[in-house]
Amino acid sequence: RPTVLGAHLEGPFLGQHTGAHDPRRVVPIDLEWLGALPDIVALVTIGAEQHDAVAATEALAARGTVVSLGHSGATAARADEVFDAGATMVTHLFNAMGPLHQREPGVAGAALADERVVAGLIADLVHVHPALLRTAFRTKGADRIALVTDAVAWRAGHLAAADVTLVDGAPRLADGTIAGSALAMDVAVRNVAEAAGVPLADALTAASTTPADVLGDRSRGRIEVGARADLVLLDRDALTLRRTIIRGEVAWES
Numbered sequence: 001r002p003t004v005l006g007a008h009l010e011g012p013f014l015g016q017h018t019g020a021h022d023p024r025r026v027v028p029i030d031l032e033w034l035g036a037l038p039d040i041v042a043l044v045t046i047g048a049e050q051h052d053a054v055a056a057t058e059a060l061a062a063r064g065t066v067v068s069l070g071h072s073g074a075t076a077a078r079a080d081e082v083f084d085a086g087a088t089m090v091t092h093l094f095n096a097m098g099p100l101h102q103r104e105p106g107v108a109g110a111a112l113a114d115e116r117v118v119a120g121l122i123a124d125l126v127h128v129h130p131a132l133l134r135t136a137f138r139t140k141g142a143d144r145i146a147l148v149t150d151a152v153a154w155r156a157g158h159l160a161a162a163d164v165t166l167v168d169g170a171p172r173l174a175d176g177t178i179a180g181s182a183l184a185m186d187v188a189v190r191n192v193a194e195a196a197g198v199p200l201a202d203a204l205t206a207a208s209t210t211p212a213d214v215l216g217d218r219s220r221g222r223i224e225v226g227a228r229a230d231l232v233l234l235d236r237d238a239l240t241l242r243r244t245i246i247r248g249e250v251a252w253e254s
């Protein structure tokens with residue numbers, strides 16, 4: 001059966017670009033609270049402009065938790081400080097962060113320039129233009145791009161109560177703010193390969209090997225002796241999902 005590899009804590013220690021998060025729930029970093037996180041938390045997104053971002057990153061990295069910068073309006077210099085402290089990822093590159101400006105590239109520019117950093121990328125063709133998807137792959141390489149869905153259960157009760165509806169291909173708040181996505185990973189791969197013109201091998205790497213590597217999991221995301229036999233089979237031409245295999249056993253097929 002499918003398993004949970006870990007939880008991604010996207011909040012509450014975000015920066016100024018809160019996106020669909022309730023800004024009233026964004027709070028200063030609490031180092032003691034972070035120190036008590038359960039082991040199931042594998043990834044934490046923080047805003048680089050938070051006062052204790054460096055200290056939090058050092059503490060989380062020391063315990064093996066991946067730190068990602070996101071929902072942030074920090075300068076590139078500040079982002080570099082947090083990367084140097086041990087942050088290894090950015091959460092959904094280009095989205096919920098300051099713009100890439102020629103004199104102040106911000107978190108996005110810092111992430112693109114830093115070879116240590118993996119950039120999460122939402123390839124639903126709503127969050128990021130195909131030209132920027134292609135640019136990110138050409139700049140970072142597939143081994144530093146992790147395709148993410150950022151999908152939410154937008155029909156769930158608490159989101160329906162917040163008037164989240166699917167508009168123009170993405171869940172949105174009543175004011176039009178994008179609230180996650182309705183993306184599936186096979187669609188992300190197809191969008192990257194077909195709409196953005198990225199080689200299929202690179203799209204597949206960004207959907208499998210790179211995400212596993214950023215979590216430090218060498219047993220997944222690769223086909224080799226000793227790795228888990230977790231496989232996704234796609235139709236060769238249409239790139240539609242045909243079958244999933246978990247530990248060598250067929251778990252689902254169309």
